[in-house]
Amino acid sequence: MKPIPAPFSGPPPEEVPLPRTPLVRVLGQITFPLIAKLAQQDGIADFQERIRDRYPLLTPETVHHIEMMSGAEPRVRTEPIWRFAAADQAWRVSLSTSFVALETTAYTSRGDFVERLTEIARAIEATIDPKLVLRIGVRYINRIDGPALDRLPELIKSEVLGVLQTPFKDAAQHLITESILRTEEGQLLARWGSLPAGATIDPQALDAIASPSWILDLDLFAMEQKPFSADAIGARAKAFAQRQYAVFRFVVTPEFLTFYGGRT
Numbered sequence: 581m582k583p584i585p586a587p588f589s590g591p592p593p594e595e596v597p598l599p600r601t602p603l604v605r606v607l608g609q610i611t612f613p614l615i616a617k618l619a620q621q622d623g624i625a626d627f628q629e630r631i632r633d634r635y636p637l638l639t640p641e642t643v644h645h646i647e648m649m650s651g652a653e654p655r656v657r658t659e660p661i662w663r664f665a666a667a668d669q670a671w672r673v674s675l676s677t678s679f680v681a682l683e684t685t686a687y688t689s690r691g692d693f694v695e696r697l698t699e700i701a702r703a704i705e706a707t708i709d710p711k712l713v714l715r716i717g718v719r720y721i722n723r724i725d726g727p728a729l730d731r732l733p734e735l736i737k738s739e740v741l742g743v744l745q746t747p748f749k750d751a752a753q754h755l756i757t758e759s760i761l762r763t764e765e766g767q768l769l770a771r772w773g774s775l776p777a778g779a780t781i782d783p784q785a786l787d788a789i790a791s792p793s794w795i796l797d798l799d800l801f802a803m804e805q806k807p808f809s810a811d812a813i814g815a816r817a818k819a820f821a822q823r824q825y826a827v828f829r830f831v832v833t834p835e836f837l838t839f840y841g842g843r844t
Contacts, residue, residue: 587826588763595690595825599841602728605785607719608697608817609681612710612808618677619660627675628664630703634696635664635673643676673700680704683785690821698814705810713808716766717801718820720828721786725793728839732794735836744774754779756795765819766802768827771795796831798824 583589617623621640628638641661664673670686682697697718704710728735738745748755756773771781775795780788786795800820806812 584762584764587830588761588768588823590764590826592822592826593829596837596842597689598837601687602722602724602840603687603720604723604787605683605685605719605721606687606693607681607683607717607721607785608693609679609715609717609719610697610701610704610713610813611679611715611717612704612713614678615708615710616677618662618675618708624662624675626707627703628662630707631664631673631700634699635666635671637665637667637669639663639665671696690818690825694814694818694821697817698810701810701813705808710808713804713806713813715801715803716813716816716820717799718817718824719785719797719799720821720824721798722796722828723786723789723793724795725789725791729792729794731835731839735833735839736794737831737833740772740831756781763800763823765816765823766800768823769797769799769801770827771797772831796828798827800824 615623639662641663643659643661659676662675664675665671668686671682671684674681674683680700682693682700684693687693724732724735733741733745742757743749744752744755752774753776754774756771756775758769758771761768761770772795775781775793777791778788780786781795781797786797800823802816802820
């Protein structure tokens, strides 16, 4: 197998904070073997107490999954999900019978996000004890819209913009590139491109807005069965976030960092 090239391997660049960050949502998810008791309110009580100071609002939800099987009628399967939110609703923890996830629309730093995700993993480890972790994923979603959209060729490297530097730019209403890429840490599902007003590629993670936009959606994950260790999960999440930042910096120009308030 060929060596993995930079920016998908090697050390990440020094982080440049962006006061006017284009990040619209950051998510981290930890998947474990199904634990039946988490479908019941009593089964999550201890976990709630561990995280209630940060996430005091609890809302139960039911998600419906349609399962298609050859030669049979579609089957609808329901799954309970417990949503724990901060008072300002900017941070949310979701717990189901087989995963826990952390998401935010108020990201401030890699260190803060990884600390919070590790804290959630410790609460799971202490109160639920899943024994195994099956998958870890971290996802960053950026969106450029408004006046910045007119400056896209200044902000995004030409090799990434691709056909948007041709007449496609004025003709395309929906133009998304999707790639699965190898990295040192796992697989990276990367999606980028233009969306028209009112469109989204993922209604659960990216709200549709009333104007056109350009998005960069980086989802790095590893599917490996390992003993459940909160500290190990935190270390992996940090490594994932660093790799995604290296890819992000490969995509954007120095003008991008300046435009969003960064000091290079």
